[in-house]
Amino acid sequence: MAFFGPALVLLTIFLFIPMILTLIFSFTDFFALNPDITHFVGFENYSQLFHDEDFRQAFGNTVRFMLIIVPLQGLGALSLALLINKVTHCKKYFKVAFFVPVVMSLAVVSTLWIQIFSPEGILNSILGNFGIDPQPFINSASQALPSIAVMSSWQGMGYQMIIFLGGLQAINPALYEAAEMDHASGWKKFKDITLPELKPLCIFVFITITIGAFRMLVQPMIMTGGGPSHSTYTMVYDIYETGTVNWEIGLASTMSIVFAFFVMILTVIQTVVTKERGNKHADKKK
Amino acid sequence: MLTKRNKIANWILVVVLIALSLFFLFPVIWMLANSFKTDAQITADMNTAAAFIPPVLNGSFFDNYISILTNTSFLRYMLNTLFYAAVLIVLGIIVNGLAGYALAKIKFPFRERWLLVIMLLMIVPMETIITIHFLFVAKLGLLNTVIGYILPMIVNPFNIFLFRQVFISLPDDIYEAAQLDYCSPIKYFFTMVLPMSKSVVATVSVFTFLNVWNDYLWPSLVFTSSDLLTAQIGLNAITANDNTTMGQTLAVITLITIPVIIIYSFFSKQIVEGVVSTGSKEG
Known part of the structure; x- marks a missing residue:
């Protein structure tokens, strides 16, 4: 027990108690600047959230962000992995090149892309060569969220590409050899062998990106401050502002519970899928 | 015959991927190249290919880095x-x-x-x-x-x-x-x-x-x-x-x-x- 003790103390103070407090506070109007007037308010915070314009918009933005980034980053990573797996030269270079943005932190990427996206910036200059008018990107309410989504998938794509490359290399080559004996076309091999073999990994990767999308905060915090007109405001941004800027711990706790509910459901699905993947591999080894 | 066709297809793939990787990395290349320039130079180069090329090595090459580290x-x-x-x-x-x-x-x-x-x-x-x-x-x-x-x-x-x-x-x-x-x-x-x-x-x-x-x-x-x-x-x-x-x-x-x-x-x-x-x- 002496071994487990230090961890237990820290787990209690920084995980168990905060989790319980979050749950309790979510049913109160706890305001940290005036804790004496705290009341138990039942489910009032929860019903208030459903009508809270900011939170509804934050939730909607989070879902919209997810709908762009999941296909873009997931399919992008898969395509890159398939191409790089096929190529015979410069394989190492390609792996590194598409991985480069992953090593940059979100704060760095956001700071860099403020310059890239600027009205007189390099992206507009490149687009100008193709006869496209300058775009406002993060300065317009309609383009800000898609712009951040493109940037975020650019940053994360190389990471999932590496995961997919690992999955492709784990496919039993005998499957392809058998298909070649039957004179299967390249497309047929892809459809009947590669895709089914990669399916569990695809689900895993797509859920990973979805969870990441739900947790999005740093990009709008640095690039847009949640604007223009709340178009890049996210759930975590709302939690952060309500709890640590406005000190409305009660309401922020309710938001945290709602947020945690979604993320934990996704994580449980992901864990189940990953388990199945593990079991499948274990079966094969038998 | 088939192998020759495969070889050509493979080289096309290599060329396409190199082009794609350069396009993918343009923000990073731009970042590195321009981190050695003054703002006037960055703006002047913006609409030319020079935007992706670092300036010539001279006495003020590392000025941005030096001022960040010292100031x-x-x-x-x-x-x-x-x-x-x-x-x-x-x-x-x-x-x-x-x-x-x-x-x-x-x-x-x-x-x-x-x-x-x-x-x-x-x-x-x-x-x-x-x-x-x-x-x-x-x-x-x-x-x-x-x-x-x-x-x-x-x-x-x-x-x-x-x-x-x-x-x-x-x-x-x-x-x-x-x-x-x-x-x-x-x-x-x-x-x-x-x-x-x-x-x-x-x-x-x-x-x-x-x-x-x-x-x-x-x-x-x-x-x-x-x-x-x-x-x-x-x-x-x-x-x-x-x-x-x-x-x-x-x-x-x-x-x-x-x-x-x-x-x-x-x-x-x-x-x-x-x-x-x-x-x-x-x-």
């Missing part, structure tokens, strides 16, 4: 972050390693239950409780202190689980032999268990370093205006200053990325293994 506290922010990372790596290995070892090898009440609890904790997103962490640290008067920043970050269910998975496969007979030599369990842990598990220690250290180096939300809450800032928060402070030029901004974000590149090039094997085994590098 701002950025070097200090980098050293701060290295220090926090070092402390958190050492404390994290001791606390999480001991817990992982207990869960793997030592019999104590409800051990299996605790393992389940640790696994359940892994699915709780940190954003949920960060408000309470902030409240705790503020109430204890630990805002703008190193202790306030470090304390909530030491224990990590992921790392406990990672250690446990590795320690469980260690042979028991070495432990019995050590007991015969009157070696205390704690001493045994530090002199035998950890040295036998270099790979997981390296993985946990690398992930801890990357986490500390890249983290944004927690340090931005704990550290407001002081000498304690981490590099990422310091970056924000520097770019928010009106006197900072575009070229200097690009130099800062290049500098901040260099340590991470070094870590990735030395530990790419551990990182890829960690990615595949845990499946998640947060953020």
Whole structure:
């Protein structure tokens, strides 16, 4: 027990108690600047959230962000992995090149892309060569969220590409050899062998990106401050502002519970899928 | 005939991928090239191919970098972050390693239950409780202190689980032999268990370093205006200053990325293994 003790103390103070407090506070109007007037308010915070314009918009933005980034980053990573797996030269270079943005932190990427996206910036200059008018990107309410989504998938794509490359290399080559004996076309091999073999990994990767999308905060915090007109405001941004800027711990706790509910459901699905993947591999080894 | 066609198709693929990779990397190439230029030069080059080419090497080539390192506290922010990372790596290995070892090898009440609890904790997103962490640290008067920043970050269910998975496969007979030599369990842990598990220690250290180096939300809450800032928060402070030029901004974000590149090039094997085994590098 002496071994487990230090961890237990820290787990209690920084995980168990905060989790319980979050749950309790979510049913109160706890305001940290005036804790004496705290009341138990039942489910009032929860019903208030459903009508809270900011939170509804934050939730909607989070879902919209997810709908762009999941296909873009997931399919992008898969395509890159398939191409790089096929190529015979410069394989190492390609792996590194598409991985480069992953090593940059979100704060760095956001700071860099403020310059890239600027009205007189390099992206507009490149687009100008193709006869496209300058775009406002993060300065317009309609383009800000898609712009951040493109940037975020650019940053994360190389990471999932590496995961997919690992999955492709784990496919039993005998499957392809058998298909070649039957004179299967390249497309047929892809459809009947590669895709089914990669399916569990695809689900895993797509859920990973979805969870990441739900947790999005740093990009709008640095690039847009949640604007223009709340178009890049996210759930975590709302939690952060309500709890640590406005000190409305009660309401922020309710938001945290709602947020945690979604993320934990996704994580449980992901864990189940990953388990199945593990079991499948274990079966094969038998 | 067919092989010849395949060869041509393959070379086309190589060329297409090289073009694609250059397009993909244009923001990074632009960042590097322009981090050596003055703002007037950056603006002048913007609409030409020169935007992606560094200026000729002359006396003022490194001016942006030199002014960042001498006129701002950025070097200090980098050293701060290295220090926090070092402390958190050492404390994290001791606390999480001991817990992982207990869960793997030592019999104590409800051990299996605790393992389940640790696994359940892994699915709780940190954003949920960060408000309470902030409240705790503020109430204890630990805002703008190193202790306030470090304390909530030491224990990590992921790392406990990672250690446990590795320690469980260690042979028991070495432990019995050590007991015969009157070696205390704690001493045994530090002199035998950890040295036998270099790979997981390296993985946990690398992930801890990357986490500390890249983290944004927690340090931005704990550290407001002081000498304690981490590099990422310091970056924000520097770019928010009106006197900072575009070229200097690009130099800062290049500098901040260099340590991470070094870590990735030395530990790419551990990182890829960690990615595949845990499946998640947060953020």
